[in-house]
Amino acid sequence: MEKESNKLLKQRLQRVHVAAGISFSLFMYIAVFFGIFAILLPYIQVWEKPSRHIEYMDVTKVDYATMIDPVISDPNFPTNNIRITLPGYQHDPVLKVSHQFVEPIYFDPNTKEMVAHEGDQSQLAMFLNHMHYGRPLKTFGYIVFGFVAVGGLFLIVGGLMLVVMIKYNNKARKPVSKFSKLHRKILTWVFPPFIIITLTGALMNIGYSSSPIMTYLVSKGETHRVFDLTSPVLFPPTKAIEKQHEIASMLPIGELIQKASEVNPEIDFQQVTLINWKDKSAQVKIEGYNPYMPFLNGISNKPSVTLSAVDGSLIQQHKVLDKHWSGMFFDSMYFLHFLFGVDTFTRLLITTIMGVSAFGLGFGVLLWLEKKAKKFPKNVPFYHWMAKLSLSVMIGVLPATGLLFAMQWSLPFDLEDRFVWQSGIFFVSWLATFVWSLYRINSYQAAKEFLKLAGVLFILAPILHYLNSDFSLMTLWAQGLTQIVSVDIGLVVFGIILLIVGFALPYKENEIQKFWSNDL
Amino acid sequence: MKKILSTLCLLILTNLYGHTLIMNMMDNEDDTITVEGMFSTGESAVDAMIRIEALNSGEVLFQKRLPDEGELILDIPKEPYQVVLDGGPGHIIVKEGIAPMKGFASVTTNSKPQKKELSKTMTSRDSWSLPYIVLISLTLLLVGLGIYFSKRNTDKILKMIQENK
Numbered sequence: 001m002e003k004e005s006n007k008l009l010k011q012r013l014q015r016v017h018v019a020a021g022i023s024f025s026l027f028m029y030i031a032v033f034f035g036i037f038a039i040l041l042p043y044i045q046v047w048e049k050p051s052r053h054i055e056y057m058d059v060t061k062v063d064y065a066t067m068i069d070p071v072i073s074d075p076n077f078p079t080n081n082i083r084i085t086l087p088g089y090q091h092d093p094v095l096k097v098s099h100q101f102v103e104p105i106y107f108d109p110n111t112k113e114m115v116a117h118e119g120d121q122s123q124l125a126m127f128l129n130h131m132h133y134g135r136p137l138k139t140f141g142y143i144v145f146g147f148v149a150v151g152g153l154f155l156i157v158g159g160l161m162l163v164v165m166i167k168y169n170n171k172a173r174k175p176v177s178k179f180s181k182l183h184r185k186i187l188t189w190v191f192p193p194f195i196i197i198t199l200t201g202a203l204m205n206i207g208y209s210s211s212p213i214m215t216y217l218v219s220k221g222e223t224h225r226v227f228d229l230t231s232p233v234l235f236p237p238t239k240a241i242e243k244q245h246e247i248a249s250m251l252p253i254g255e256l257i258q259k260a261s262e263v264n265p266e267i268d269f270q271q272v273t274l275i276n277w278k279d280k281s282a283q284v285k286i287e288g289y290n291p292y293m294p295f296l297n298g299i300s301n302k303p304s305v306t307l308s309a310v311d312g313s314l315i316q317q318h319k320v321l322d323k324h325w326s327g328m329f330f331d332s333m334y335f336l337h338f339l340f341g342v343d344t345f346t347r348l349l350i351t352t353i354m355g356v357s358a359f360g361l362g363f364g365v366l367l368w369l370e371k372k373a374k375k376f377p378k379n380v381p382f383y384h385w386m387a388k389l390s391l392s393v394m395i396g397v398l399p400a401t402g403l404l405f406a407m408q409w410s411l412p413f414d415l416e417d418r419f420v421w422q423s424g425i426f427f428v429s430w431l432a433t434f435v436w437s438l439y440r441i442n443s444y445q446a447a448k449e450f451l452k453l454a455g456v457l458f459i460l461a462p463i464l465h466y467l468n469s470d471f472s473l474m475t476l477w478a479q480g481l482t483q484i485v486s487v488d489i490g491l492v493v494f495g496i497i498l499l500i501v502g503f504a505l506p507y508k509e510n511e512i513q514k515f516w517s518n519d520l
Numbered sequence: 521m522k523k524i525l526s527t528l529c530l531l532i533l534t535n536l537y538g539h540t541l542i543m544n545m546m547d548n549e550d551d552t553i554t555v556e557g558m559f560s561t562g563e564s565a566v567d568a569m570i571r572i573e574a575l576n577s578g579e580v581l582f583q584k585r586l587p588d589e590g591e592l593i594l595d596i597p598k599e600p601y602q603v604v605l606d607g608g609p610g611h612i613i614v615k616e617g618i619a620p621m622k623g624f625a626s627v628t629t630n631s632k633p634q635k636k637e638l639s640k641t642m643t644s645r646d647s648w649s650l651p652y653i654v655l656i657s658l659t660l661l662l663v664g665l666g667i668y669f670s671k672r673n674t675d676k677i678l679k680m681i682q683e684n685k
Contacts, residue, residue, distance in 0.1 A: 078567040078585060101568045101585075101608045240588065377684045383677045385670075417651045424655035431662045438669040441676070 024151040037128035042091035045125035047487035064253035146206030175516035179367035186360030200337035234300040246280040260305035282309035298340035396433025402457025409464040444507035451502030458495030462488035543605040564590030
């Protein structure tokens, strides 16, 4: 009896895993694929903009007054809570002067001149990030991707249970067994980071929007808005400092940053808030990130040093561990998703893990399709809508994304509606890959064509970058803009890999069987 | 199922509120108006710009950032006007101005051609501009081609299956 019930459980678990898996897999793949670009967002957003092709500067050596004073002296510019984002924040080399109610102004700290910020005309990195969590579809996209993340959690847990409960044969050499083995092995190895990223993703996409009932219950009917409860703890409002209405001379911002570094040398300072500037009561709140305490700071918990802008005396200091525990918990959850403040090596490591996860998902879909294909006679090609859709979503996205990168440096930056054209052509070309998948009966042939085309487009992107910018590889290297050079090299390497795979992939039935029977 | 879906929709929709700007304008009945700027959360929009623009010429008659009190008392202009709360890019609210107690002094029918462009409430962009027309046309064309290729190849496969039997 117990044996029978155990068998039934395994059977049901497997069936529900297959049903949920095939329903969510394509969305999960999209989230993972664009998530890889989101991890590399800081580098791409510098690569994509001509205005960011400038050298990095030491924040303590920047001549802030020359850049900031003319801006804040404008009588129409707000006088309080002016934010200065220091060069190097999120790998952005410019200095940004902003306020809640005005358009931000950007400066090249080397030349002290205003830079022509591309604004909405250049949004490649942000667009790739938005694709990661369904933002182009707005609320509908958030909800769909949120539920996909929840589905992902269910699949991970269910999949692990299946791996433990069922003895799989890992030695069979048929494609079905190979796909099953690769799907299981890959996702068993990558599940710890994958489950964390999925969990936090679900929280961000639907956690808040589905919280009103719980918030209403917890607050005993006071509010249904979760932020009414969390904001006072996570982002406590700062008390307004009364002006003394006496004009005073301010210490140079560079000197104030230097003083703040002496107060807390562990902080990498990122932003400065000017309060009551030029008044005798003026203060600067200099905040940043403490890399010695990763996980615990960076989002809601920002260690800061508040100094008097008149004499540089310490007014207040906020250390990482001063925050309420819930703030540190909140930051640690977000840290695991945003990889806030982590170095390039860690980003590349997570990129690799996510790339491998994408393969794991792909093998899951191939397994499902291979089982479906078995129902057809051997000499009849397998022509199934899900196979074509999967091909377009999983492989067709490569040439579409390659085109997106190539367009970044081929469309003029002053083109009206530039971003609409760029993102629109991306979607249309992605749709075109679906049409091409339907046109080609042999999916492997279409996959080979997509891979080769994607390879060419990814290699073309850096070439167009050099042709249409005033920079060559040598000038970028000579000026120390290694971050931009790295993106170019990364695109070329990725393109070459796609070309190699495109040429190596078989497309004749007997070759396909042989290919998947080999040891991978 | 319907109940579950409608509950879910309700759950999500009740929480869809933004940190949006709101402008309130009150007639003080002494030829002045009080303009108040705030966020939907109740927080005051201190430092947001308030502008009064003449409807006939587009000229800016008055502009000042909201003080710490979050509101301004302004004299009503003698000509038709609009009040603008400028909260930076993408956050502009425009309301037609309240007339003074005795009405606007001279509402000329042959008004001068507008020299300056009036501020407009930030809304979604014109969705029928050139790129949208081109891209939507291409999408429709591709959908049509997709249906055609799908049918053509499915017929081929069905024929092969029948021949196989």
